[in-house]
Amino acid sequence: MLSESARPLIEATAPVIAERLPDIAPKFYKSMFEAEPQLIEEGIFSRANQRTGEQPLALAGSVVAFATHILNHPDSYPDELLSRVAHKHTSLGIVEGQYPIVEKHLLGAIADDLGDALTPEVAAAWTEVYWLMADALIKLEKGLYSEQANDSVFNEFTLVDKRETSEGTYVLTYEPADDTPMTDAVAGQYVSIKVRLPEGIEQSRQFTLIPVDNPRQRRLAVKQDMDGEVSPVVTAMEVGSTVKLSNPYGDVVLTGSTAPLVLISSGIGVTPMVAFLDRLVAEGSQRQVTAFRVDSSDAAAPLLEEQKALIEKLPEARFERWTVEEGEADHIGRADFGAQGVDAGAEVYLCGSLDFMKETRSALIGAGIPGKQIRYEIFGPDLWMLHDDAVEYHADAE
Ligand code: FAD
Numbered sequence: 001m002l003s004e005s006a007r008p009l010i011e012a013t014a015p016v017i018a019e020r021l022p023d024i025a026p027k028f029y030k031s032m033f034e035a036e037p038q039l040i041e042e043g044i045f046s047r048a049n050q051r052t053g054e055q056p057l058a059l060a061g062s063v064v065a066f067a068t069h070i071l072n073h074p075d076s077y078p079d080e081l082l083s084r085v086a087h088k089h090t091s092l093g094i095v096e097g098q099y100p101i102v103e104k105h106l107l108g109a110i111a112d113d114l115g116d117a118l119t120p121e122v123a124a125a126w127t128e129v130y131w132l133m134a135d136a137l138i139k140l141e142k143g144l145y146s147e148q149a150n151d152s153v154f155n156e157f158t159l160v161d162k163r164e165t166s167e168g169t170y171v172l173t174y175e176p177a178d179d180t181p182m183t184d185a186v187a188g189q190y191v192s193i194k195v196r197l198p199e200g201i202e203q204s205r206q207f208t209l210i211p212v213d214n215p216r217q218r219r220l221a222v223k224q225d226m227d228g229e230v231s232p233v234v235t236a237m238e239v240g241s242t243v244k245l246s247n248p249y250g251d252v253v254l255t256g257s258t259a260p261l262v263l264i265s266s267g268i269g270v271t272p273m274v275a276f277l278d279r280l281v282a283e284g285s286q287r288q289v290t291a292f293r294v295d296s297s298d299a300a301a302p303l304l305e306e307q308k309a310l311i312e313k314l315p316e317a318r319f320e321r322w323t324v325e326e327g328e329a330d331h332i333g334r335a336d337f338g339a340q341g342v343d344a345g346a347e348v349y350l351c352g353s354l355d356f357m358k359e360t361r362s363a364l365i366g367a368g369i370p371g372k373q374i375r376y377e378i379f380g381p382d383l384w385m386l387h388d389d390a391v392e393y394h395a396d397a398e
Pocket residue numbers: 046047048049051052190205206207208209221222223224225227228229230231232250268271377378379380381
């Protein structure tokens with residue numbers, strides 16, 4: 001819990017720091033990577049996310065969002081935020097000893113940005129906040145590591161099958177290159193894949209696990225982003241190549257709910273939906289399931305046949321799809337999910353681009369679905385969750 005002495009100092013400075021984050025975040029990363037280049041070179045941080053500015057903002061923003069939460073709700077922590085971060089951290093192999101590095105450079109950047117406004121007392125209060133959050137994450141991360149079937153962060157896997165599922169998206173199947181035990185994945189979880197780029201540095205990205213019959217395999221659907229660093233390398237690999245894969249992590253998984261389930265995806269965001277459908281089929285689920293998907297075209301619709309086949313095996317499932325371009329979809333043009341008659345008690349999962357999810361979530365909330373029933377996976381740094389917390393703080397503060 002935040003100390004009584006720190007509380008008013010955090011209250012007074014959180015809005016200023018929140019506003020200054022776009023300036024603080026790049027300074028923080030610049031100084032950290034100048035001092036510790038191995039954090040990028042060994043693939044712990046994404047170089048692309050650093051360049052686009054999303055990751056530093058997400059990381060620095062998470063500390064402010066944490067502070068905001070404990071000001072508003074002194075008796076609790078933002079569990080959803082911490083869990084999301086801890087799963088991502090463990091998939092990258094982040095360890096306790098790296099937290100002081102982030103502290104030094106983040107607080108250094110805040111000090112640099114605020115100048116004399118950052119008194120020693122205010123700096124001490126933010127150090128306290130940082131360590132409340134860091135200690136909570138370290139505890140969660142130790143728990144997640146201890147649940148794994150092996151104690152290595154990355155293991156060597158061999159690509160044993162590769163096929164194109166849609167334009168520019170490849171389904172890749174891997175098997176362990178040795179007899180290291182594999183952790184069973186829960187539907188909706190992802191692995192980090194680590195590859196060496198042509199210039200020599202390593203980079204990691206996350207990919208959702210899609211269903212496999214053989215428990216000694218991992219299967220992924222990877223969409224090529226030709227401006228990206230990792231997906232072009234991964235999708236160019238031939239059968240027989242090896243990569244490093246992490247154990248499975250991720251907390252956007254099905255709950256035990258029996259409420260109607262609505263799965264809404266755009267493009268490659270279909271991967272967790274296919275994993276969920278496969279689990280429902282395996283369980284012989286009688287649940288009412290609605291799957292909606294949007295794609296730019298039929299040719300660019302990943303895992304379409306696999307998704308349809310799973311839907312057909314569920315007794316209470318409905319499936320509708322939209323494409324931007326003319327084709328065989330049920331609808332051509334933009335989807336308005338607020339007008340699809342989604343049950344107000346439904347449990348909804350979203351995955352797709354951030355803009356698509358924002359628009360869809362707003363439409364669903366407008367149609368009477370409570371926000372807490374809508375869960376989502378973001379295929380990148382999660383700026384959305386932070387934004388929601390920041391909004392909550394300003395609303396309460398007014
Ligand atoms: P990056 O190198 O990360 O680049 C991403 C974008 O940033 C590029 O479009 C590029 O234009 C831009 N960029 C890079 N450098 C700069 C710069 N200097 N200035 C401006 N812009 C720049 N993807 C899938 O295909 N399938 C999945 O199942 C899947 N599941 C995921 C699950 C999770 C939990 C997460 C977090 C992500 C998932 N992703 C998935 C996304 C995946 O992890 C990668 O983000 C994606 O493949 C792009 O990676 P990349 O290395 O190719 O591109």
